Amino acid sequence: MNVRQKFRIHKAESNKGVLDFSHLLDAPAGKHGFVESRNGHFYFEDGTRARFIGFNVAARSNTPDHVTADKMAERFASMGVNIIRLHAADGPIGDEPGSWSSCREAPLIDYESGSSRKFHKEGLDRFDYFAAKLKEKGIYLHIDLIVSREFMEADKLDYPGGAPSCIKRHAMYNERLIELQKEYAKALLHHVNPYTGLALIDDPAVVTVQINNEDSAIKWPMEADAGEQMKPYRDEVQKRFNEYLLMKYYTRERLKEAWTYEGVCALGEEEDPVQGTVRGVQGGFYQPENDPNGPWDGECGPARYADFMEFGISMNRKFYQMMKDYLHSIGVKVPIVTSNLIAGAADVYGHTDGDLMENNSYFNHPLLPVEGNTYLTVGPSEYVSTNPLTMQKGVGSMSTTLLSLGSVAIVGGKPFMLSEWNEYGLHPFHSTAFVHTIAYACLNDWDGLILYNHHTSENWDDQPADEVLNVFDVYNDPAVICQWGFLASVFLKGLVSTAKNLIDVVYTQNDLRTLPKFHSMPSTFFPYISATRNVFLDGGDAYQGHADIAVNAGFLNGADLRDAKHGVYYAWSEYRDAQRRFKEENRLTRAAKGTREIQAGVHLGEQAVVFDDIASIAGDGDYRAFAKLMDQAMKEWGVLPEGTGYVDGKLISDTGEMVFDPEHSRYTIHTPHCAYFSGAPEETILLSDKVSIQSRNERISISLLPVGEGGLKEAKEYVLTAMGVSGMDEAACSAGPEMMGMTFTAVEFKGKLYAETLEGVLCVKAKEAVLEILNPVGDVLAELNGEQAGEQVRFALNGEVPGVQYHLIIK
Template structure:
């Protein structure tokens, strides 16, 4: 039943909802974070895991009272990290901009090189208050800085907004970034007595947000101030081509396949007229077997004109060039930060979605990535949003990609794992399932569970709020979908999620799978590049391995899987190997044939599967394009599952079981066809989705409801076992959002018009407890008692009637 509720963004949790016991204040008491054996630890050896929020733009310079209130609120929610994000944004009146009165950077000076003292004081105080409560910080160095003509730039007419890609290339922009890093990291905080460079409360330092030379060039190409930076990038690309090929004749030969040359007649590297492939918000895919005829056409000889088609050859060379640019830039920045005395791990960037992009960011100590589900499309409005292909998370099948006209996507886990790299800690630095779908609670807990299964190190949701004050946003209305402080599905489950992740209530996977990329794989990017990610991280631990020396894998995973963009990669030393190839060629330029290679490997097999052959050590796919080229990876997953079971890696009740994906630990079961997601471990129980068959929370606790969708989370309060606890925290909710919201579907697009007041669909049915006696108390969103629910003896236990009339989703259950 829809019940209106309120969520105050600054009120601390109390009683059963106070999760501050998960923190170990003050932050930094165990020493600096460091990398050990591929995970984050503190200097004293304690394993370090982090869960929390992004705070962007103006929210980084709150007034002192707001800083104190928010630090207290975060601690009681179980938050132990805050990402200080985009504090370099230009000032504006509201939202995603810095405070007009208290920005961190003094843009009024006509330059972006100086701090605003009032904003800096607020920034310092906020960090100090977070540290006191045991909350660590991630520091981002370049996110939304708007460079000014007063910064002594190489080119006039500085763009009026921040821009991507070119900050990796232009030497003056790199110099300005180093200067800012020095000023920010070496400034001594008067409230802690430490500079950020010396403060163990800093969890990591990130060089740059969502940035790469592979993308961002197309988005603002017509801005007058951007044109000279684009021209500089083109000059550098042409110099790379000359260094590699020496002459236009050699370049043309290298870019020729079957008599077709991908180099335009008007293009000449000596004249600097060979154009680079454009990148937008993502690294643009390139089919390994795409049309070779793609070249470049200029419109009216305009160097900024439309560019049509990208040949695989042009793409391959730009990937190689881009890798060198990214790695040089991040290497320079990391060296500079280390020279200042940085002791914590350094991250390069995030939003990494292509193999070349991921590889080019591996020079840092840790890997980060960003991913969203049901993210609205721009332009964004506070009340009305446009969502492409809006889906319900618990019924969205990860084995079938979602084609929304922009890119092919499945679920957040699949998108996130594209940037998980062997030997490096992994943090999901931005993620969310914004409350546009009425039932979206599954996404949060499932991501935390799979993060445990894959042994990740951090989860930071975007974002808590974009505000500098604790009392300027309502508690009963969603005024900005990106400000998640009063999303009931997230906030009311956050404590459960925090304990699940920080305490590792879901065990790490029992096995390891390596997805292996060769140098030639990096030079192309099929739209299906993350195909293995749609199955493997749901059942076991998956990581990427990049072969820097040769094409032979020498790792120690239980299974090695070729990335298979091109037909190379030697997995003969792997314990078990999976081979397939989207291209019959061994290289991205199609100069060397791989004809007969897969057939020879298949000679070592003895079992026929649909589109594949299986043996004691090998699984070989004959024609992956015919099997999975349309984006349905069900057969691919079924064949992997059959191989894993033959090899003894999975028992019959794990992996792909019917329509369900069961983790190799047996603790996570996801069935998108039935619309159910379940966790059952010693330390917690969780159900989300269609409750038609009832919900067995423990051997003694059963929930039966009439809600069409429900999430039920159970935590023990007085011990570590749900089966033996006498006091348990139960969180129950169905749909959430605003109670008069209008959804209008027009073709592939859903328009969401937020109206009404904040609500949660409360449980309607009964809770049966096999116990001599029991009490049930309803709690509000911060843990205050709402009502006592009377139980009735039944069948040797106690049954509680849940009529949905209480404005509560939390319940304290006590057994005797």
């Protein structure tokens, strides 16, 4: 076993020396004017391109005392954080320190008044002061409006009793709950912050206003959550769905006819839209899947599913269009986002009325709720050896990587941010995930990433520096904090190049009415190679975009890609429609005209590649054959240079800068401005022409960043980070329960915080060099003078100094 050193990372201690990354900020926030959405990206009013990287601070951490606000703003700035999402400030009061709730002493909403319609005087003052200190340091603000608000009986609701925290989907249907959201939005955004002299609507430090966190009219409005208390709200959704069916079909007989296929009727004998008894689709955390070729009369049968998706889209768009118009009417000037955590075609499309798109993406997320400091998860899986092309095999579409899951919500022409993301430290080697996600965000030209969650506390000194008491708080996770300066530098300075090519995944309106199990197949390959986005066709089925490649989503048999530079055709169903009334027997045949058959059922030509039967190639969730065929096509078209794409099991970006090799547990970045290696060490890890490492660690993540504005070649100083596994030194895994057809693992966090240090030899091409080993805030723990060996200086590292960050100076 390699050397594991005890670690201490305090959430409020600022970085110093070469680990002070405050130079990445341009204080004060807002100096370049309001953020605007232009040409699919964020720009400031003065024309400067804007990118944002930072943290969520959740619930009680939105109202820190003034001393804590000062310390946290200083800490964030020193890390290179330029955005903070003030998240879930509307949470109900909780007494447990560090809990995901507002503090009793100073909540933003004064719940103890008996209603949720008033601000707490001290809580509002703290919120204002924190926002002002962040702005002063050059840190921008992401504001959300409804996350975890608890509606009280005194709020004069339509039904007896209140509505518990996080029941946001019903607040998209019920008119009284909508009125209360408008009231809150106006009160929060119009309130003048005495420390800035500006209301949030007039403050250019605000990047975006989010209407609704993690919810949708599609996902689970029919679920029996909160018991009988929420039954009137569920009944309201049921009533509206039945009214929608009557509007569309007019009578039960016509609905019955539409829902009948080959003599089987999906409408139950007891169901009647006139009586309001037709069931909707039971949802879940994500938009539920639906097999377009599946059982006709199942609980999620094709006809019922199609109509419920149409209904959900209409309700999403009605609500979000109305709220967006309202926010503009009260003076909001920045881009408005609808919601996040969206992962199905209908759900994504139903959120496209926002000025930007956001998504949430997690890996090894624990099952909620948690018990103490024990967390249930599937796996946990090691990120660097997780193959996105095979991960869905036998599991399902949402079992995937941060990049793949995030990418399903990118929409052409709109900025994109991950508003929440994380790879929680349930697997001890999880450092790969953070740099991996940031670098691919550069490749795909994203606009922001906000990690969940830095800390959950209103005080600066009440969470330990050497223990993980809440896996959702990352303030002392070495894999996050010790790599953060590298992350921020890479993303804010664009040290990884944007892709050379653009790929559009194209959806017809029919594609929105079903969701095959393997619907996210394109996002498991294309974003690793080139920039990828989604395009929805609103008028007809013909794609008229300008991407280098257009891929039809292929749920149903419809998209016409003849005007694309290059088209990729396949279909999960032989029908054009979810009701299985209209077969499309000629589309793929027409698309294959002028091509040659490169293997049975796969046709390749100068403009198109056509898959006659995609299920035979990818229907079990293994997409390696699909990737290999796409690689061949893209290279014949001249879109991919040789040596990039899918090569010997490796995913290599079209820029050639990134290589992801999950089969050998390795991920690398090599650009003129930065280098990174993560995974199972090679004999010699080449970071640059000057710097290489021979590591004895079983797993290691190493980053190399020049100090100053120069590149790796000319630099004389570098910040180097090298760590193996990390976590709690007495953490234990045990067999958990079987649920939902999956076996869970119970991970218990106990002991003290540790990180595995580098063991091996650091080689530097130089006549003289000095290596300083640093603690997590930049203090020098030890200084080493290497041994001269020919044209190299060699530093022998035994892991005995408890530092994973280094300052390398070439003299």
